[in-house]
Amino acid sequence: MNLPIRPISEAEWPAFCDVLDEAFATTFHPVQIDRFKALTPLERTLAAFDGDLPVGVTAIFDFDMTIPGGTLLPVAGVTAVGVLASHRRRGILNGLMRRQLRDIKEHGESVAVLYASEAGIYGRFGYGRAADNVFYRIPKHGSAFVANAPADPALRLRTAVPAAAREEFVQVFDAVLRTRPGLYTRSPERWDSLLADEEFDRRGDGRLRCVLAEDDGGVRGYALFKIKRGFTDHDVPEGEVRLIELFAVDPAAYALLWRSVLDRDLCASVYAWNRPIDDPIQHLIAEPRHLNAGTLDELWARLVDLPAALTARAYAAPAELVIEVADEVCPWNEGRWRLSTGKGTCERTDDAPDLTLPVQYLGAAYFGGRPLLPYAAAGLVTEHRAGALRELSAAMAWEPRPWAGLVF
């Protein structure tokens, strides 16, 4: 791939979007394009040009993401990756990814993250599957809670127009932001995008709705959802609540909000498609088989500056070991690193390694949600000292499990 790669100019924005429109086989509404533009720093875009024409593109959103220990770390949110069908499988993605990772390093972020359209694409570029999500379809008839589910008589529900309740959403979200690795800061433009509710975007699910849980002291949680209306041939209601997000600052508010969406009149089920893997609802439903749960990969993570990333996070258990890292895409990460969680250091060393592994497994474990022993069982990690992988895996594990919660 010998095509030049550079950030796009303002004038090239429409052509940049045309590549995405074509690559994702979608038809963007002009309003969606404007919303996306408001989120995208042009100087952090990249395009590969065939003559004057962008044929492969990508961009970065800047945000801070919670890492184990509750620190907010600046990360590069990689997005909008697309290559024209006419130019596919000629190495354009490869060129874009390598250039982008060098740019991220220069920009000073130690970690890059993304949501993948297909799970097979990004491992080769050093991204590891860092978080999984759960999806449920919970029938109302199977949604009874366990007898000891929390309840607080001081709580009440309030229906509101989402746009009018925005400040309350922000208040709740900011209160939970640092409690789970993977959650990331939301700019006003990202809230605009989440709360956008244009007719063309509804896909038969009706308008955006919300319910808030509050007491005399203020808001304690919210659920954002749509409702797909429906009736059987015999006029039995079978509408479905499509849960977009639900956050609460305490368990009683969380339980009440779930009850509110599960008990919705004229609805027979709740479909929730992006929930954390350790979502507490799994323990509130008395018959958990009725969750009809499935899992998918969620966040992918890549260590761009390995020592900076590994010293930024907290660890759940002590680890003192030499990790030999293979990283052909970011060669500055290659070699042996002595990680000392006790001293809070990660330094280059010539000492004999305890482990040898590819960088993507460190990315997978970085947010605390990926045990490392299965990689050894799969023959993908080499342990030179017995017990070293268990030591690293225990140190990197974290609860609650990571989840970014909002596709970017």
Ligand SMILES: CC(=O)SCCNC(=O)CCNC(=O)[C@H](O)C(C)(C)COP(=O)(O)OP(=O)(O)OC[C@H]1O[C@@H](n2cnc3c(N)ncnc32)[C@H](O)[C@@H]1OP(=O)(O)O
């Ligand atoms: C974060 C995001 O935005 S995710 C969105 C990703 N974009 C899409 O899914 C849109 C549709 N797809 C596309 O635009 C393109 O097919 C892309 C971007 C996925 C790939 O672009 P290409 O320029 O064809 O990839 P390129 O030729 O550089 O391939 C690099 C490597 O990735 C592999 N690869 C490419 N696409 C895929 C895929 N979909 N699944 C698995 N492997 C893939 C290639 O085989 C090649 O492997 P190799 O290095 O072992 O030979």
